[in-house]
Amino acid sequence: MIDYEPFWDTLEKSEDNWYTLVHKHEINPATLHRLKHNLPISTVTIDLFCNILKCNVEDILKHTPDNI
Numbered sequence: 001m002i003d004y005e006p007f008w009d010t011l012e013k014s015e016d017n018w019y020t021l022v023h024k025h026e027i028n029p030a031t032l033h034r035l036k037h038n039l040p041i042s043t044v045t046i047d048l049f050c051n052i053l054k055c056n057v058e059d060i061l062k063h064t065p066d067n068i
Contacts (some may be wrong), residue, residue, distance in 0.1 A: 001063070001064045001065075001066055002037070002038065002040070002061050002062075002063055003038055003061065003062050003063075003064060004036075004038055004061050005036040005062065006058065006059050006060055007035055007049065007059075007060045007061065008022065008035075008063060009059075010053050010055050010059040010060065013052065014053050014054075014055075016052065016053065018032060021052070025052050027048075027052075031045060043062055046060055046061065
């Protein structure tokens, strides 16, 4: 499972917030909704967040193995 909890921690430590992501960086609010609910997003979007927040991929998401 992909968990976006690190994204919210990284966002909190940054100079940005939900409002600036939507209005300054033109991030679709639906994308933030997807992150909030751990729904899939594209690698292009992950790259965009890494550039905006000046961080690495592991600061955006973490992987937890499924019980298969």
